Amino acid sequence: MRIRTILTTASLLVLAAEFGGATTSVQAATATPYTKAPPVESFNPWMVRLRVLGVLPDAGGSSVNVPGVPPLSSPNSGLSISDQVIPELDITYFFTRNIAAELILGVTKHHIGGTETLHGLEIGEAWLLPPTLTLQYHFTDFGAFKPYIGAGINYTVFFNQSAANTPFAGLAVTDLHVSNQVGAAVQFGFDYMLDSHWGLNFDVKKLWLRPDYSAIVNNAIPVTGRANIDPWLVGGGFTFKY
Template sequence: MRRTIKSAARLAVLAAAFGGALASAQAADLPVYTKAPPAAEAWNPWMIRLRVLGVLPDTGGSSVNVAGVPALSSPNSGLHISNQVVPELDISYFFTQNIAAELILGVTRHHLTGSGTLQGLDIGKTTLLPPTLTLQYHFTNFGAFKPYIGAGVNYTVFFNNSASNIPFAGLAVTSLHVSNQWGGAVQFGFDYMLNKHWGLNVDVKKLWLQPNYSAMVNGAIPVTGTAHIDPWLVGAGVTYKF
């Protein structure tokens, strides 16, 4: 009888141990569920800016060659090109958080007059379409303040050229042509982001733009030269990051 009780007790202990091991094994096989992390917001590489842009030509060094009239030619005379303020659209694409390409689009119309011995001569007007593409580096370690620098290329199309045909001291420009021109560009600026989409922008560019031009005075005297426009583009506006 005593042996029977001991055997039963041993069987009970073995059963309990086996049952615990089985339960542990089953628990180990069960999948462990954890709370999923929040979905990351997709990064959009596009940005646009709308600016008010001041176009400030720097015409020092422009040449003027009046056929047969050395007294009216360089270095005694030069050109003056008017400043202009226009709206401008900028489209940027970010290859990474730091590297972006920017294309600016805008149209300006400028008034050309003589300087030096040609002071007071109204030459005419021309319209510029100067798309400029730059490659930029954006600094991202200043919080909402995001400065950048860039360099690139500009191709300016001159169109709607119109001679003034206004007499001055017996002279009047009767035709005007300005050649399209490639040029280099550098820039610096910053965005100050008010939130993840909207911000304020200040941007300064320098273009090297020196197109050749030709004109006719009094319908008979050819005038040729190079216009050193070399403008500063100074802009301020709003930024929208998609």
Template sequence: METLMRARTILTKASLLVLAASVAGGTMSSAQAADLAPAQVYARPPVVEPFNPLMIRLRVLGVLPDSEGSSVNVGAIPPLSSPNSGLSISDRVVPELDITYFFTPNISAELILAVTRHHISGTGTLSGLDIGKTSLLPPTLTLQYHFTGFGPFKPYIGAGINYTAFLSQSAARTPIAGLVVTDLHVNNTVSPAIQFGFDYMVDRHWGLNFDVKKLWLRPDYSATVNGTIPVTGRANIDPWLISGGVTYKF
């Protein structure tokens, strides 16, 4: 048995010497020698992109009020009240920033930030009456579901809540047909919101966005005409918010 073990050791050493001599003499390539020698194969782990939950968008926002159905109650002059009269609220285009936070690749929350200024005028028997101006600060928070499986095209839907603060309110104080609005106040209000839109990602970070929201924004208001006549009602602003711009995913 001992003789057999010594023979095996001598044979192994001889094989290694022959292998080394063959490589040195050029009769066997290094690759062929490597094939004969024992080798260990190390699998490279797959590259996994880190999940970053934050996304921002810079967009151009069009605010398109739908004021049909607004009410006007002129207590001292019933013929000037609804349904004979109503309100018209101007459209507006402004820059807008939104911040989106992803809880999962499919579920996120979005907050939009913008300020718009609108002109209010009368319709019907109050047609031509300049009522005044007000600025809207309408932060809107929505919970979104993002559809996956469409490659760079990433559509989503959402629903949430809006709180609108009316700032810098001013009466027109412009006389028309013997009437002049001398005071104006629009109440802050909460309203529901729905949305749909999509991102088209050019690469991992940058993309293009299109978004549509609908708000049911119906604040109460009060005004004074000619310094003494009280006017009250509800302004059905109900705007469509249509926007497009640039997406950046961190």
């Protein structure tokens, strides 16, 4: 009887030990060690750029119509429009990490002259306010190098227009008016980010801008036509992302 009691007690101890070991193994297997979650990169949708912008018109194909005077009209004459360098501000809003809208703001002043048979004739000058809105796709798979492409619309306002009123070969432009114009725009460029906020930017845009104009020569002769400005906008500067 004593031997049976000892054996029974020993069996219970063995079972208890096995059960306890199994429980410990299950607890060890199911326990999840505490690890600190990696930081989540914050996403702020706003970006601004400050650039130096070269405005390079391509006035080829501009027309001049002087009624009754074919030698002074196209195709015997045309227009030239001066280049300009200006500061320019760009505001960009990201809808996602890849899709954004960009608005550029700046004003530029251009001198207008004649070409061909009108070469040497000063026509006048005008200020341009050409806000341009583009929808962009940004590529994000190249690390700090972030290229993008875009397309959109431009609306150019011409203001402070003035005729040259400078005599040349018996002619002087005494009045000038250039109409506001809507045009298409395409662009490509890139940002190279130096850190999470600051970067360098290079950007090229092409605008199709062909406003109608009218002028008066010698206070009597009406002149009409179309100015094919079609500028390239080439800029470089700094990027700041919030």
